Amino acid sequence: MTNVLSLLVVIPLAGLVPLFFFRRDERAAKQVAITATFVELLVSLWMVTQFRAEAGFQLVERLEWLPSLGISYLVGVDGISVFLVPMTTLLTFIAVLYSSGGAIKTRIVEYMAAFLLLEVGMVGVFLALDLFLFYIFFELMLVPMYLIIGIWGGPRRIYATLKFVIFTLAGSLLMLVGIVAVYLESADPSGSRTLSLPELIEVRTRFPADFQFWVFLAFALAFAIKMPMVPFHTWLPDAHVEAPTAGSIVLAGVLLKAGGYGFLRFGLPLFPIGVQAWLPVLIVLSVIAILYGAIVSAVQKDLKKLVAYSSVAHMGFVTLGIFVLNLQGGVGAVLQMLNHGFVTGALFLFVGIQYEKTHRRMIADLGGLANIWPVFTMYFGVFMLASLGLPGLNGFVGEFLVLLGTFGSSLAPPLGGLFWGPLAAIGVILAAVYLLWMFQRVMYGPVREAYRMLPDLSRLEVACALPLLVLTVLLGVFPQPFIAYIEPSLDQLIRLATDPSFMVVASK
Amino acid sequence: MATVYPEITVTAVAMIVLVADALLDRRRAALALPIITIAGLIVALAAVFAVVPPGQYFRGFVTIDAFTSFFRAVFIVLAIFAAAVSPPYLARRGVPAGEYYAIICFSTVGAMTIALSADLITLFIGLETMTIPIYVLAGIQRTDRFANEAAIKYFLLGAFSSALLLYGFAWLYGVTKATDFVTIATVLATQGIANGPTIVALALITVGLGFKAAVVPFHQWTPDAYDGAPTPATAFMSVGPKAAAFAAILRVLIGALGPLYVDWSAVLAILAAVTMTGGNIVALAQTNTKRMLAYSSIAHTGYILAAVAAAKAGPSASAAVLFYVFAYGLMNLGAFACLLYFDLEGTRGASLDELNGFGRREPLGALAFAIFLISLTGIPPTIGFVAKFVVIQPVLDAGLAWLAVVIALNAVLAAFYYLRVVVHMYMYDAEEKVPGLVTGRTLSVSLGVASFAVVILGILPNSIYQWALAAATPLVR
Numbered sequence: 001m002t003n004v005l006s007l008l009v010v011i012p013l014a015g016l017v018p019l020f021f022f023r024r025d026e027r028a029a030k031q032v033a034i035t036a037t038f039v040e041l042l043v044s045l046w047m048v049t050q051f052r053a054e055a056g057f058q059l060v061e062r063l064e065w066l067p068s069l070g071i072s073y074l075v076g077v078d079g080i081s082v083f084l085v086p087m088t089t090l091l092t093f094i095a096v097l098y099s100s101g102g103a104i105k106t107r108i109v110e111y112m113a114a115f116l117l118l119e120v121g122m123v124g125v126f127l128a129l130d131l132f133l134f135y136i137f138f139e140l141m142l143v144p145m146y147l148i149i150g151i152w153g154g155p156r157r158i159y160a161t162l163k164f165v166i167f168t169l170a171g172s173l174l175m176l177v178g179i180v181a182v183y184l185e186s187a188d189p190s191g192s193r194t195l196s197l198p199e200l201i202e203v204r205t206r207f208p209a210d211f212q213f214w215v216f217l218a219f220a221l222a223f224a225i226k227m228p229m230v231p232f233h234t235w236l237p238d239a240h241v242e243a244p245t246a247g248s249i250v251l252a253g254v255l256l257k258a259g260g261y262g263f264l265r266f267g268l269p270l271f272p273i274g275v276q277a278w279l280p281v282l283i284v285l286s287v288i289a290i291l292y293g294a295i296v297s298a299v300q301k302d303l304k305k306l307v308a309y310s311s312v313a314h315m316g317f318v319t320l321g322i323f324v325l326n327l328q329g330g331v332g333a334v335l336q337m338l339n340h341g342f343v344t345g346a347l348f349l350f351v352g353i354q355y356e357k358t359h360r361r362m363i364a365d366l367g368g369l370a371n372i373w374p375v376f377t378m379y380f381g382v383f384m385l386a387s388l389g390l391p392g393l394n395g396f397v398g399e400f401l402v403l404l405g406t407f408g409s410s411l412a413p414p415l416g417g418l419f420w421g422p423l424a425a426i427g428v429i430l431a432a433v434y435l436l437w438m439f440q441r442v443m444y445g446p447v448r449e450a451y452r453m454l455p456d457l458s459r460l461e462v463a464c465a466l467p468l469l470v471l472t473v474l475l476g477v478f479p480q481p482f483i484a485y486i487e488p489s490l491d492q493l494i495r496l497a498t499d500p501s502f503m504v505v506a507s508k
Numbered sequence: 509m510a511t512v513y514p515e516i517t518v519t520a521v522a523m524i525v526l527v528a529d530a531l532l533d534r535r536r537a538a539l540a541l542p543i544i545t546i547a548g549l550i551v552a553l554a555a556v557f558a559v560v561p562p563g564q565y566f567r568g569f570v571t572i573d574a575f576t577s578f579f580r581a582v583f584i585v586l587a588i589f590a591a592a593v594s595p596p597y598l599a600r601r602g603v604p605a606g607e608y609y610a611i612i613c614f615s616t617v618g619a620m621t622i623a624l625s626a627d628l629i630t631l632f633i634g635l636e637t638m639t640i641p642i643y644v645l646a647g648i649q650r651t652d653r654f655a656n657e658a659a660i661k662y663f664l665l666g667a668f669s670s671a672l673l674l675y676g677f678a679w680l681y682g683v684t685k686a687t688d689f690v691t692i693a694t695v696l697a698t699q700g701i702a703n704g705p706t707i708v709a710l711a712l713i714t715v716g717l718g719f720k721a722a723v724v725p726f727h728q729w730t731p732d733a734y735d736g737a738p739t740p741a742t743a744f745m746s747v748g749p750k751a752a753a754f755a756a757i758l759r760v761l762i763g764a765l766g767p768l769y770v771d772w773s774a775v776l777a778i779l780a781a782v783t784m785t786g787g788n789i790v791a792l793a794q795t796n797t798k799r800m801l802a803y804s805s806i807a808h809t810g811y812i813l814a815a816v817a818a819a820k821a822g823p824s825a826s827a828a829v830l831f832y833v834f835a836y837g838l839m840n841l842g843a844f845a846c847l848l849y850f851d852l853e854g855t856r857g858a859s860l861d862e863l864n865g866f867g868r869r870e871p872l873g874a875l876a877f878a879i880f881l882i883s884l885t886g887i888p889p890t891i892g893f894v895a896k897f898v899v900i901q902p903v904l905d906a907g908l909a910w911l912a913v914v915i916a917l918n919a920v921l922a923a924f925y926y927l928r929v930v931v932h933m934y935m936y937d938a939e940e941k942v943p944g945l946v947t948g949r950t951l952s953v954s955l956g957v958a959s960f961a962v963v964i965l966g967i968l969p970n971s972i973y974q975w976a977l978a979a980a981t982p983l984v985r
Contacts, residue, residue, distance in 0.1 A: 023871075068974045069898075107868075132897075136888040143882060146927070150935045158931055162924070169923050173886075173916035180900045180912070214909075 005075045011040045012119040026108045030100040033112035037093040044089040055488035070193045075127040079489030084126045087341045091253040092119045095246035101460045118144035131195040153242040160242035167235040171225035178218030216274025226259030230289040240308035245352025253345035260318045268497035280413045282323045289316030294430035314340045321402035329405025330490040336398030346383040346468040357454045368447030373456045388435045394475035511565045513555040521548030522613035529606025545591045545609040556580045571626035578979035579623035587616045590744035593845040596948035615641040619752035628687040646737040658736025665729040673716025679709035689764035696767040721753035724786040734802035743844035747837040776817035784810025788921040797858045821902035826980035828898045835895035839883040842958040846877035865938025876959035881926040890966035
């Protein structure tokens with residue numbers, strides 16, 4: 001069947017229909033949401049089996065949508081997106097499964113509906129190959145997440161959710177102006193315009209240098225806010241701290257990736273000159289994010305905030321890998337996105353589980369949990385080690401490739417790869433410092449009497465965590481099969497982004 | 509005669525409503541009048557699509573083209589919607605129903621006359637026919653002090669702006685010795701560079717039409733008039749006359765004064781930026797939802813005006829105006845109509861606190877309101893987003909990149925106050941003692957249909973945009 005990608009967009013939407021009819025029955029609503037996200041997960045895995053490890057877009061579907069504007073419904077996957085989609089469906093399934101276990105107590109039907117709608121947006125972002133369609137999915141992620149944080153979040157949820165929405169909208173509306181500019185600039189002599197990515201790549205030679213400079217900036221702002229890159233990251237700690245656990249899992253696991261993915265999918269191939277112009281700024285900001293994120297994480301008193309700031313550092317590796325503009329860096333960046341999705345998603349899950357049991361999130365209030373929760377400690381320990389980049393677990397592979405790419409990059413202006421590489425490597429060491437220190441304070445030491453009777457992981461919680469644990473180990477030990485899928489597409493992308501015919505113009 | 513069947517039908521509906529109101533007793537009238545109005549308007553809508561060959565009629569006073577049909581249809585659809593949401597409110601507040609429906613119909617006839625005008629005189633008559641009933645509508649609650657204030661303010665400023673506009677028309681006649689748009693355009697084109705009298709005419713006309721469309725700094729009447737008028741009337745006032753004002757702006761500026769494009773486009777671009785920013789900043793400070801929506805409608809005037817200023821981009825600019833007017837009409841009318849849920853005796857508009865917990869108390873009504881607000885913000889997949897997209901396109905095409913950025917930043921400002929309403933509906937719980945909600949079947953059904961249309965036309969906007977594009981083409985000759 002060739003409509004598998006549209007199926008991925010439609011399944012969560014179809015799940016909304018029974019939810020509407022079961023809107024007084026919470027049990028049924030949970031079952032509908034779990035079923036829909038599980039079917040979605042299976043279909044996305046089936047899609048991976050249909051994919052061949054070659055460059056170029058596959059499983060492409062095209063439908064005329066707005067012929068009067070030259071806009072079409074165009075979806076497809078390549079090596080960059082082929083794993084991001086199942087990552088999304090897996091994390092959504094886990095988020096819904098975990099939420100159905102009692103973590104959410106009010107308005108469950110609306111909650112499940114918000115998650116299904118969110119899934120449409122998230123999956124669609126990774127599938128869309130038309131800028132108009134991409135923008136719609138990009139924004140479709142916004143409203144459900146706004147509601148999830150705002151309705152089911154913590155005490156300061158309203159401040160956090162408005163900040164999240166306003167920051168994101170500010171970026172994406174500027175990107176909308178950029179998209180329209182691309183649309184107008186794509187006009188061929190006969191006047192027909194397009195927003196489809198494959199066609200835009202063919203006509204990109206028509207984009208003049210100053211146009212690329214400004215339009216890339218508009219796109220970069222939207223993606224940088226979404227990632228988030230320093231100094232646009234201030235919405236992230238607030239949103240994460242206030243979001244319900246499942247919201248945090250999906251926010252960190254998937255929504256942040258939309259930014260990095262946007263850079264790879266649209267930023268690099270469409271605006272080679274713009275990329276060259278902004279490269280120094282982006283590399284410096286990436287390294288600042290790695291170091292700043294790590295240092296700020298180290299001083300956090302709140303467990304959830306610590307994990308949130310560690311995301312800023314991890315996303316710094318993603319952008320660094322993207323903008324050193326070589327194959328190792330790029331593959332590392334894509335792997336880092338996947339790893340961060342699984343590992344940080346899991347860390348937020350465990351912070352949430354822990355909070356559900358103890359009702360404390362301040363590190364100083366915790367301690368000695370290893371004595372009472374052996375299973376919890378094992379899982380949490382593995383994810384913590386993966387997050388700090390221990391070899392043998394997945395975090396290492398991505399960060400190592402990014403560092404390798406940075407060292408080997410002759411481009412990496414303004415000071416060269418041999419300057420930025422070691423600086424970024426310090427970030428890995430800092431990650432070990434703050435994560436191990438956190439683990440020590442939370443898990444070891446004397447246990448509080450009040451916690452002694454609290455139960456270890458339930459079966460549901462193990463079911464949520466186990467797939468992530470398997471993937472963490474699998475990606476750490478056998479990254480090669482995954483790299484083989486990613487590499488051809490990324491190779492093609494890097495060629496597009498570093499096309500020598502554009503470099504001549506850029507150096508002028 | 510067949511050329512103006514839709515106008516004749518709407519006029520007849522108004523007459524029938526007045527007669528029926530006199531003949532029927534009160535209870536029957538409350539039931540029958542909205543049905544007569546809506547049925548009659550649907551007939552008029554059908555007449556719009558009756559085939560009339562495009563061209564000039566009535567010795568060049570009237571023109572029938574795709575533009576005319578587009579605006580006629582928009583005006584009638586808005587009037588139907590306004591009539592459908594009104595009955596419970598009218599019954600509760602004791603507003604005379606017969607006069608109310610008749611006024612809406614008369615005003616609609618005026619708006620339609622603007623759409624088919626080919627001459628300054630027809631246009632002016634249409635404008636006045638549309639506005640005078642609205643003055644009455646604003647003050648239809650005779651015992652309400654705020655309604656009186658609203659009506660007087662609106663009337664004085666409206667009369668003032670009409671005088672300015674007429675004075676501008678007179679100057680234009682002095683310069684070109686003609687009142688029909690085609691001749692004016694031809695004379696101005698041969699004249700070349702604009703001279704002093706032409707500039708005076710242009711300035712007066714811009715200010716006069718700016719008043720009608722509520723362009724900053726000629727907007728002061730808007731918040732008071734919208735706030736003081738009965739809520740269903742506000743819903744109609746905020747969209748019908750505004751759409752008509754833009755029909756007039758397009759007919760006059762592009763149809764007649766097109767050759768002076770260079771002179772007016774820069775001014776309009778600046779006015780557009782000032783209007784959207786001013787409207788949004790004041791809207792941010794409002795705690796009363798009705799007043800907030802009133803100011804936000806000024807901001808939307810700014811977005812539409814930006815597309816007018818981008819006329820250099822060709823038909824896509826006018827098509828953007830048409831599309832935005834349609835989208836704005838649908839979503840703004842819907843948003844105001846949602847306030848009817850809160851419109852109890854002794855309240856004015858709805859303060860944000862009154863909205864607390866609305867999401868729980870009336871889930872479907874709240875959902876519709878949220879959809880309208882998200883659409884007004886310009887977030888996909890709604891028609892409001894497509895409208896922003898089609899407006900930004902000609903603005904960039906005309907080389908006004910700064911204006912496009914101003915639009916984008918303004919949409920962020922707007923997101924703040926629109927989404928604050930959603931926050932109150934869904935994220936705060938209602939207090940212990942809350943006044944009840946006013947519900948009604950026609951209200952729920954109309955809101956359901958409109959919010960559904962906002963989403964569906966947001967996903968599949970092609971037919972509407974194509975229609976707008978076709979309607980915009982005859983303007984640019």
